[in-house]
Amino acid sequence: MKRKKATAPKKKMKMLHVATLLPSDAQDLYTHCLASWNAIKADKVHFATPYPPATEVDPDLAALNTALEAGPGGGSAETAAIVVAASKVRQDFARIAPYVEGILRAGPIEDAPAILANVLMYESNLGKRAPKPPLAAKHGATPGIVLLVALAMAGVTAYFWEVSVDQVTWSVGAQSSQARSSIAGLTPGKLYWFRVRGLKRDGTMTAYTQAVSLTVV
Numbered sequence: 001m002k003r004k005k006a007t008a009p010k011k012k013m014k015m016l017h018v019a020t021l022l023p024s025d026a027q028d029l030y031t032h033c034l035a036s037w038n039a040i041k042a043d044k045v046h047f048a049t050p051y052p053p054a055t056e057v058d059p060d061l062a063a064l065n066t067a068l069e070a071g072p073g074g075g076s077a078e079t080a081a082i083v084v085a086a087s088k089v090r091q092d093f094a095r096i097a098p099y100v101e102g103i104l105r106a107g108p109i110e111d112a113p114a115i116l117a118n119v120l121m122y123e124s125n126l127g128k129r130a131p132k133p134p135l136a137a138k139h140g141a142t143p144g145i146v147l148l149v150a151l152a153m154a155g156v157t158a159y160f161w162e163v164s165v166d167q168v169t170w171s172v173g174a175q176s177s178q179a180r181s182s183i184a185g186l187t188p189g190k191l192y193w194f195r196v197r198g199l200k201r202d203g204t205m206t207a208y209t210q211a212v213s214l215t216v217v
Contacts, residue, residue, distance in 0.1 A: 018101035019124035036120040051099040060088045137214040152179045156198030164193045186216045
């Protein structure tokens with residue numbers, strides 16, 4: 001039997017989402033997009049072959065400029081021309097942003113902020129997850145119970161979950177082998193503080209996490 005050739009694993013695309021904040025005013029839109037587009041065309045290192053091509057974008061920007069110059073004092077036809085021209089420029093930039101995104105994802109990600117600033121674009125937080133806190137406290141399924149979830153600690157064999165009503169006196173409310181636990185028997189309507197630390201394999205303890213608070217229900 002013929003052996004199948006091993007295929008190289010596909011490279012994961014770097015997480016980066018490029019966005020453009022386009023002005024709503026047509027004159028501001030023209031000024032912004034012209035500056036952004038000129039910066040993209042001037043950057044031959046990163047954007048050697050801009051997309052859409054200049055043969056499409058340049059005429060659309062020129063048409064918007066012409067419509068704006070004819071606009072002051074004009075009638076409904078002139079106003080409609082501005083709207084149409086502005087719409088085409090917006091459509092162009094709706095295609096330019098993914099192009100810029102693709103280029104930046106392929107290069108060193110640390111270079112992206114400076115390049116984006118130069119072309120008047122920015123990195124969107126779309127699809128990004130907020131980092132998990134070291135410790136989170138949530139309400140349990142029944143009254144008087146709090147669920148605690150911490151980031152796993154390296155080399156830890158046991159977690160000691162502590163509770164306080166004043167952050168002065170602390171008591172161990174639970175012990176677990178995983179970075180999650182629950183504390184029961186708390187008084188609904190009362191504010192409690194929680195923290196956790198871990199027991200390492202060598203017998204030493206980690207530092208406490210920053211305390212978090214929760215009013216029990």
